Amino acid sequence: MADNPFALFDEWYGRARETEINDSNAMALATADAAGYPSVRMVLLKGHGPDGFVFYTNYEGRKGGELLANPNAALLFHWKSLRRQIRIEGPVEPVDDATADAYFASRSRDSQLGAWASDQSRPLPERAIFEQRFAEVEARFAESQVPRPPHWSGFRVVPQRIEFWEDRDHRLHHRRVFTRTSTGWDEGLLYP
Template sequence: MADDPAQDPFALFDAWFAEARASEPNDPEAMALATADDGGLPSVRMVLLKGHGPDGFTFYTNERSHKGEQLAENPHAALLFHWKSLRRQVRVEGEVERVPDAEADAYFASRGRDSQLGAWASEQSRPLASREKFMSRFEEMKARFDGGDVPRPPHWGGYRVVPLLIEFWQDRPNRLHERRLFMARPGGGWDEGLLYP
């Protein structure tokens, strides 16, 4: 990493992500998403990266889920990518914004039909009496939308983490790891430095 001259953290992320997609056996786009409620109580779970670029890192979910409720109260989040095959991590911290409806519609339309129906059937993060109850709701949604397109549910959408910092961590022998930090400047651009391991 030290010999990588990239001054743009998104270009460096693109390079690392491409390597992860070639080497990770499962879900290189998996990322831990940490949120907190308005009282500061944290929560973390794995989600899938569905888009990234200079505007940020995008994922989709049920907005009534636990994470959706926390993001409504406190629109800040942290992400962690861990690519074990490469012995690398990328940390992202930033503000969270909603993805425009047209963008969410386009992504929802690209999902498999059963995934679309599942978004309607699931009351994500709510108590569930039995697996059979969920599957019954799924069958109801199949019947409801039989023969037609499945529209995006009004409670389902996308979020974009707009980074304030991005850290690239590379494993080195004897725990002499390499950490490269990019901090967003208020007027645009990035300040770059190293951190002790």
């Protein structure tokens, strides 16, 4: 039995980075609101390691609000051309300010300005309103670096369960599952 699934994740993710044409770091993020109603959307993996899988968002948008109210999530990486997917489940925690600041600083200036201009996931009566807000933020920060907005940061999914799925002919798929224990990881197989 393996004691750590992260080496396998690194191997599969490395292969996807070589072969996937667009956004090999794209992952489906599933959340649930306080009443338990699910929601799923695509986000981009921006960091990973034994402490978890990191993505960034507006904390005042739908996903941010759901994660703050119910800090549990599931991730799905699906690389169709490789015939592989990885499912990750676990609790969610905010990243620290230094980590969020460093990532925000690495973004393009327009992406930084967009984080200030957007009321993410809220109704927008017409595109011109957002474009006007963007222009106002652009003017506000014309002579300075764009700081990270207080409502914008990252989350880390701390995996408790990781499943590696490989497509096989006749739907006889190969599924390996790792479950976190108090002493490390247990590995097992699942029926296709």
